[in-house]
Amino acid sequence: MLNVQNEHRSHSQWETVLSLFSPRGPIMKDVLNKTSVLVLNRHWQAIDVKTPIDAFSMMAAGNATALDICGQEDLRPVRWEDWLSLPVRDEDNCIGTVNGPVRVPTILVLARFDRVPRRRPKFCAKAIWERDGGVCQYTGRKLRPNEGNIDHVVPVSRGGASSWENCVLADKKINSKKGNKLPEEAGLKLLRNPFTPRELPVTQLIRNSHSVRDWDMFLNHASDS
Secondary structure, eight states: OHHHHHHHHHHHHHHHHHHHBOOOHHHHHHHHHSOOEEEEOTTSOEEEEEOHHHHHHHHHTTSEEEEEESSTTOEEEEOHHHHTTSOOOTTOOEEEETTEEEEOOSEEEESSOOOOOEEOOOOSHHHHHHHTTTBOTTTOOBOOTTTEEEEESSOGGGTOOSSGGGEEEEEHHHHHHHTTSOGGGGTOOOSSOOOOOOOEEGGGGOOOTTOOGGGGGGOOSOOOO
8 A cells, every 4th residue: 555655646746847847849858868967865975867857856755955056165955945946057957847947956965865885887898898997808908999899708609698707808900810719719818707897886887978067076986088
């Protein structure tokens, strides 16, 4: 019964938030659905990213406040009702509502959640680049972005899996030379055996892919260019 009530309450909150917006055209929809809002736990540690539409729903439900930011020394948590009346500045993104423009927040602070979850990086080419430090695992040479690709140590054509334990970063020329051979068959030797990365605090896995300036003070690693 509790789950049904919560589901109904959540649905009502979505209806309340969505009824305010008038997302006409691709630009408005792009703003609402872009993951441009950094989520902090209640200790102000970065733990997630959300879209503005998700952020507004969380604020309307009382689960989070948004930060009104005027420099690193002036950060003020603002509740939903007060956020609606904040002025929209030149540097802000905003959305049109039935009552006029509303500023899109860049930082959200959760009201109750206080942990920093741990998570393993998602298996993908970019994560393999990061695990291997941008170094060809056969030659030890540091690679530029256009010089490397992902090699299956045991080729897929010979039953090799697309997995952490079977994929490495390799120089494109070396990878082409290796083809569908095993490393030893191509006269190659791995610098180290590929491995599954350990779980990390999710803060370390968040990337500022939209270059939101306000995020920089909460992320302790270099943002992606």
